[in-house]
Amino acid sequence: MSTKLTKMLLAEVIVDVKSHETDRTFQYFIPEELQKRVVIGMRVLVPFGPRRVEGYVVSLTNNPETPLEKVKPILRVLDELPPLTPELIELSDWLCERYICTRAQAVQALLPGGMRFKSTLVIEASDVTPAILDAREKEVLSFLKNKGPQVKSQLLKDHPSWRGAIAKLLQKGAITERFMERTGVKEKQVAYVVLQMDRESLLQKLDHLQANAFKQKEVALWLLHQGGTVRLRDLLAATKAARSTIEALRQKGILDIEQREERRDPYHGRYIGEKEGKLPLTAAQERAYSAILSMLQTRQAHTVLLQGVTGSGKTEIYLQTIEACVQMGRQAIVLVPEIALTPQMVERFKKRFGEDVAVLHSRLSPGERYDEWRRIRQGEVSIAVGARSAVFAPFEKLGLLIIDEEHELSYKQEENPKYHAREVAYFRALYHGATVVLGSATPSMEVRYAAAKGRVTRILLPERVNRKPLPPVEIVDMRLELKQGNRSIFSRRLHEAIAEKLAHREQMILFLNRRGYSTFILCRACGYVARCPSCDVSLTYHYLNSIPILRCHYCGHSEEVAGRCPECGSQHIRNFGTGTQKVEEELLRLFPEARVIRMDVDTTATKGSHERLLRTFGAREADILLGTQMIAKGLDFPGVTLVGIITADTSLNVPDFRAAERTFQLLTQVAGRVGRHDAAGEVILQTYHPEHYAIQCAVTQDYERFFQKEIEIRHSLDHPPFWEMTVFTAAHESQKEAYRLARETERWMRRRFSEDPEVIVHETTAAPLARLHGKYRFHQVIKYKSYKKVKAELLAAYFHARAKAKKIDGVLSVDVNAQMVL
Numbered sequence: 001m002s003t004k005l006t007k008m009l010l011a012e013v014i015v016d017v018k019s020h021e022t023d024r025t026f027q028y029f030i031p032e033e034l035q036k037r038v039v040i041g042m043r044v045l046v047p048f049g050p051r052r053v054e055g056y057v058v059s060l061t062n063n064p065e066t067p068l069e070k071v072k073p074i075l076r077v078l079d080e081l082p083p084l085t086p087e088l089i090e091l092s093d094w095l096c097e098r099y100i101c102t103r104a105q106a107v108q109a110l111l112p113g114g115m116r117f118k119s120t121l122v123i124e125a126s127d128v129t130p131a132i133l134d135a136r137e138k139e140v141l142s143f144l145k146n147k148g149p150q151v152k153s154q155l156l157k158d159h160p161s162w163r164g165a166i167a168k169l170l171q172k173g174a175i176t177e178r179f180m181e182r183t184g185v186k187e188k189q190v191a192y193v194v195l196q197m198d199r200e201s202l203l204q205k206l207d208h209l210q211a212n213a214f215k216q217k218e219v220a221l222w223l224l225h226q227g228g229t230v231r232l233r234d235l236l237a238a239t240k241a242a243r244s245t246i247e248a249l250r251q252k253g254i255l256d257i258e259q260r261e262e263r264r265d266p267y268h269g270r271y272i273g274e275k276e277g278k279l280p281l282t283a284a285q286e287r288a289y290s291a292i293l294s295m296l297q298t299r300q301a302h303t304v305l306l307q308g309v310t311g312s313g314k315t316e317i318y319l320q321t322i323e324a325c326v327q328m329g330r331q332a333i334v335l336v337p338e339i340a341l342t343p344q345m346v347e348r349f350k351k352r353f354g355e356d357v358a359v360l361h362s363r364l365s366p367g368e369r370y371d372e373w374r375r376i377r378q379g380e381v382s383i384a385v386g387a388r389s390a391v392f393a394p395f396e397k398l399g400l401l402i403i404d405e406e407h408e409l410s411y412k413q414e415e416n417p418k419y420h421a422r423e424v425a426y427f428r429a430l431y432h433g434a435t436v437v438l439g440s441a442t443p444s445m446e447v448r449y450a451a452a453k454g455r456v457t458r459i460l461l462p463e464r465v466n467r468k469p470l471p472p473v474e475i476v477d478m479r480l481e482l483k484q485g486n487r488s489i490f491s492r493r494l495h496e497a498i499a500e501k502l503a504h505r506e507q508m509i510l511f512l513n514r515r516g517y518s519t520f521i522l523c524r525a526c527g528y529v530a531r532c533p534s535c536d537v538s539l540t541y542h543y544l545n546s547i548p549i550l551r552c553h554y555c556g557h558s559e560e561v562a563g564r565c566p567e568c569g570s571q572h573i574r575n576f577g578t579g580t581q582k583v584e585e586e587l588l589r590l591f592p593e594a595r596v597i598r599m600d601v602d603t604t605a606t607k608g609s610h611e612r613l614l615r616t617f618g619a620r621e622a623d624i625l626l627g628t629q630m631i632a633k634g635l636d637f638p639g640v641t642l643v644g645i646i647t648a649d650t651s652l653n654v655p656d657f658r659a660a661e662r663t664f665q666l667l668t669q670v671a672g673r674v675g676r677h678d679a680a681g682e683v684i685l686q687t688y689h690p691e692h693y694a695i696q697c698a699v700t701q702d703y704e705r706f707f708q709k710e711i712e713i714r715h716s717l718d719h720p721p722f723w724e725m726t727v728f729t730a731a732h733e734s735q736k737e738a739y740r741l742a743r744e745t746e747r748w749m750r751r752r753f754s755e756d757p758e759v760i761v762h763e764t765t766a767a768p769l770a771r772l773h774g775k776y777r778f779h780q781v782i783k784y785k786s787y788k789k790v791k792a793e794l795l796a797a798y799f800h801a802r803a804k805a806k807k808i809d810g811v812l813s814v815d816v817n818a819q820m821v822l
């Protein structure tokens, strides 16, 4: 026994349990038979309380923390290759520290979601029926008997009032609980038929078969003809053979059936054979390319801001620097915002690099994601293109990390860990001595300011590749339109332009950053506005299969539209404001001959719909592409000669300090969709705020002027990039409790930092979205110059207030380096 013990090694394991109390590593011993496979970074199955959960080995040791008899064993190893590299383990530690999350959350952010091992607590009625049950208990029991086994947490969520009854029924033995386990996605195994002998021996063998075995002969010869290995499914389909025929051949040793792994390919080998060569670079591109290349060669971490107007050929620079990087034996990651939304981008990478590219984004099935991820982990590809989470692509020799449209808010994750892809890229660049390239026509204030301070190298591409000027932008003041009696969505100018383009068979893009039919409905008699019962927002009017319906864009609540005001009974209840559905309806009314494609969250919900709509438009089978911000970036259609901005004001009215920046960026991006090719283009911009600097600068597409103006405002208001901002959000059904909870963090931080000029502790205030999902929300904002200084206290304040939150059933969350404060 004792000799065995000295041989035994222990593993320090992060367990998949969602709680700050279990946020440390646990020791497990490594059974003899798993000695070889339990290595650092490996995913294992371990017992935890009554459950079996997934865990991640972060180190190995021989020093037990508790008596060895009490240490439980690792049950199983879940992968062939450890999914976490040493770098990723370090990165997960950094994520915890930087964004205040649990270690399990940090590790899971690094791995493709589908591979997680899940165990869920299920309850069901037993055979025991106790004599005495109260009404509630009877209700629960009959529910379970009718509906069968239920996931406990879900049931409690749906019926919070059943909690007590369920506990009592468990005590009485009337219901039982058990863990239901589900392993995550696995390699896809496919049955193959493999010939077991060479041609000569096969022909001999077939000669000796009985004369009536002609089907067996036919199948064997077909297999020989196919080269000896085919999928079982294909063989059955091609030869129409029965299973028994195959079995007979197998028993004679002529063939065998093997399970082989088959990669799921989200792009089905598309774009193969459509390889595209590189373009000769323009002088400006060449300068940018050489600058990035020389940084790559230093093998030191560098950051470049590639600031190029729309159509300046940034993508070509990405492609060529990646090629150079791969030739150096290193790897590259390219992040694009919501890649599923830019199939044109994927296409360019696939056509340039073919099989050397893995694509990662949320619209892939879990199996496809897992396989693409494994192609990266196993070193089969050198390039990963994807949305935010692709920044974690498990490459081991990273050279280049490119973030396209660097200013996009979607690079910040809104759930734990609330990381910013740009910051993760910096971490990885430092680890690997890699270069980070941040590309944008309208850089974020943070990055442009860092360039001004010399922390980031700025490279400018001031002109479009083809020297085409940026399109002229014409402002239409909608207040004047109204004064002059035009109540339509379209100004006379825009109306005219649409008619003219239609007559010339030219294409156009119409932009409105608001989906649904109208913004809200209002009773003109009493002022009643239909609001969500659980959120502090008005409901949006939609048409769903031509039936009007009211919807909450935050919680998904929907209800019928009343014909009369539910408050005063008046019939003067009308909808106000304009969404994409209403614009579409108006277009069809005013221009019945126009072929319109509407693109927003509602029309692109199904897989592939986004790509299909864009392809239709690209093939010029439609005249007008109408959409939300989904169509603002990355698109390049030569047939488009007009961009119409229905209203520039939607993002301006958002109660957030980035509203002006957002508006300027969006408008510049949309305007950039036109005039990129031979045909001249124009932009018509409708607004009620023509004098606003964000709109004025967008009209002249003058980024630098915008930056100067905005940076002054940020400075005078103590906003980022001068200060970093962390936000505590407290939520509770009771307004008072929500406020008190947020106040806890304020008090804590004040006590530590009231004298410190480099930390600003703001007063607790109601959140702009003051109620959501039935809970009141309060914000408490901390601003500081150095995260290092506040880190420990932020964490302490969070733990302190979270303990209170637990007692009163409230929710407390913290967002470090918050991007949006809603």
Ligand SMILES: Nc1ncnc2c1ncn2[C@@H]1O[C@H](COP(=O)(O)OP(=O)(O)OP(=O)(O)O)[C@@H](O)[C@H]1O
Pocket (backbone or CB within 6 Å): 279, 280, 281, 282, 285, 308, 309, 310, 311, 312, 313, 314, 315, 316, 317, 441, 465, 466, 633, 634, 635, 636, 672
């Ligand atoms: N060196 C080159 N020679 C010829 N054409 C080029 C060259 N570089 C880029 N192009 C073409 O110019 C167009 C614009 O380039 P690209 O899409 O790379 O610009 P971008 O800066 O990424 O634009 P956006 O930010 O608007 O998406 C593309 O059609 C591209 O094929």
Ligand SMILES: [Zn+2]
Pocket (backbone or CB within 6 Å): 532, 533, 534, 535, 552, 553, 554, 555, 556, 557, 773
């Ligand atoms: Zn709601």
